[in-house]
Amino acid sequence: MQLHPVLEMGEIPANSKMWYVISAGGCTPPSMRVGHSAISLPSKSASKVLLLGGANPNGVFPENHLLNLDSYEWEKVPWQGLKGRYEHAAFLPTTQNDKVFVFGGADQSGNLNDLQVLDLQTGKWSGVEVSGEAPSPRTCRGSAWCNGQLYVFSGGEQGTDPVADSKLHVFNSESQTWKQPEVTGQVPKPRHGHATVAIGRKLYLHGGMARDTYYYDLHEYDIETSVWKQIKCSGDIPPGMAAHGAVAFGQKVVIFGGMIKDGASDTTYVLDTDHFQWKKVELTGPPPASRLDHAMCIVTLTFPRDLPSKETDSQGGDCALPGIIDITKDAMFVVDGVKQDLSNDDEQGVGTAAGTDHHLGASDSQTLASPDGNKPLHPEAATSVSSLDNVDVASCVFVHGGMDVSGQIFDDCLVIKLDDL
Numbered sequence: 001m002q003l004h005p006v007l008e009m010g011e012i013p014a015n016s017k018m019w020y021v022i023s024a025g026g027c028t029p030p031s032m033r034v035g036h037s038a039i040s041l042p043s044k045s046a047s048k049v050l051l052l053g054g055a056n057p058n059g060v061f062p063e064n065h066l067l068n069l070d071s072y073e074w075e076k077v078p079w080q081g082l083k084g085r086y087e088h089a090a091f092l093p094t095t096q097n098d099k100v101f102v103f104g105g106a107d108q109s110g111n112l113n114d115l116q117v118l119d120l121q122t123g124k125w126s127g128v129e130v131s132g133e134a135p136s137p138r139t140c141r142g143s144a145w146c147n148g149q150l151y152v153f154s155g156g157e158q159g160t161d162p163v164a165d166s167k168l169h170v171f172n173s174e175s176q177t178w179k180q181p182e183v184t185g186q187v188p189k190p191r192h193g194h195a196t197v198a199i200g201r202k203l204y205l206h207g208g209m210a211r212d213t214y215y216y217d218l219h220e221y222d223i224e225t226s227v228w229k230q231i232k233c234s235g236d237i238p239p240g241m242a243a244h245g246a247v248a249f250g251q252k253v254v255i256f257g258g259m260i261k262d263g264a265s266d267t268t269y270v271l272d273t274d275h276f277q278w279k280k281v282e283l284t285g286p287p288p289a290s291r292l293d294h295a296m297c298i299v300t301l302t303f304p305r306d307l308p309s310k311e312t313d314s315q316g317g318d319c320a321l322p323g324i325i326d327i328t329k330d331a332m333f334v335v336d337g338v339k340q341d342l343s344n345d346d347e348q349g350v351g352t353a354a355g356t357d358h359h360l361g362a363s364d365s366q367t368l369a370s371p372d373g374n375k376p377l378h379p380e381a382a383t384s385v386s387s388l389d390n391v392d393v394a395s396c397v398f399v400h401g402g403m404d405v406s407g408q409i410f411d412d413c414l415v416i417k418l419d420d421l
Helices: none
Strands: 019-021 037-041 048-052 064-068 073-076 089-091 099-107 110-119 124-127 144-146 149-153 156-158 168-172 177-179 195-199 202-206 218-222 227-231 245-249 252-256 268-272 277-280 295-304 332-335 338-341 350-352 391-400 413-417
Touching: 037 089, 037 295, 037 391, 048 099, 048 295, 048 391, 089 149, 099 149, 110 156, 144 195, 149 195, 195 245, 195 252, 202 252, 245 295, 245 391, 252 391
Parallel strands: none
Antiparallel strands: 019 413, 037 048, 048 064, 064 073, 089 099, 099 110, 110 124, 144 149, 144 350, 149 168, 168 177, 195 202, 195 350, 202 218, 218 227, 245 252, 252 268, 268 277, 295 391, 332 338, 391 413
16 A cells, blocks of 8 residues: 655645645544535635534534644634534635635435525624525535635435436525526536536536436536536546536646546546646556545645744644634735735635635735634734745645545545646
8 A cells, every 4th residue: 555645844745746645633633524615714824724514424513623734733613503514515705705604415304405604703603594596405515606606506315316406506695695597508417416616707517426327527607698508528538427526726627536437536637628628637646545525625835934943833732722814905825826915805716615716805904713712812823924925835735534435434634736737
């Protein structure tokens, strides 16, 4: 059995064709799980990853876990009110960058179609009172968001059956309304376990399954014209698959894992949406264990070139709470490998409903709630970099958990550098 290299704190992945393990510590790391979501919360320094929900044979988790990629520490943050769920959609709107919304999924009693919102400044979850016609209860891990809107197409009904619904459902996080636009073109067949990402003002939907059929098709939805069309692709076309992870990076879509007819996949593919050509990533090291139903997002790793020592950077012991994210209007972070100014309220942020790229626009200074859910930590407690001129930067795909077809459930963290994929 080949072992993955471990990415130590303060290191940048040297090879863009290799998966690395992040060995994160902390008092309460998340247990093994499937069907959870990962959202990257960018800051002036490295990303923080928020894991929400999920399930394993012990039950469904109403949990919030935060991974600080400055310190490689997990913390189970006691932000109360999240309803335990899995196979849900979760997103952070670019128009409301202090809120995280979750929709749908399932718990022990069946499918859900409610919305909840987390206020990142207070650490409180609450229900969302919506207007308009909401989608029927369903699993919906294959949803996507663009700016302040969540896009839900099809989803899981029961077992291998998708919902009998070919409408596109759109939730506006600012008006808190659902609508179903009148669409034209080649509408995809109902399915579940598909992956959807947003690039610019286009949605790209890939794969999924319905009963014993695994889809390998790619569909494009134009948000401006409400037109669906099926895209003919070339290159290393992935097999039919479901429950895979997908993220958008620039004009590319990166997918990993998933369920295929022969079992679970361990393969990484990249789609160039300029030419609609697929490429299988030829790794220089071992792939992750084959898996499906994992959490996946893009994270930014930043490393000051003159790192402080462990003694001077300590926040008070092995189980010290990680610092908050201090978002100020002169702060910088990276999207798609490019330095961004948080004072610029950009409308071009895109991603998946599990959290992919986030371009935060901050006109005022903001402070996230501390993990104790009460008072905010002092802003200077956060490891932060006010300028990216003195740091090294790496944008990476982050994967956590999932399961294989034998029933083994994972709790590992892996990253692969996005450069040159």
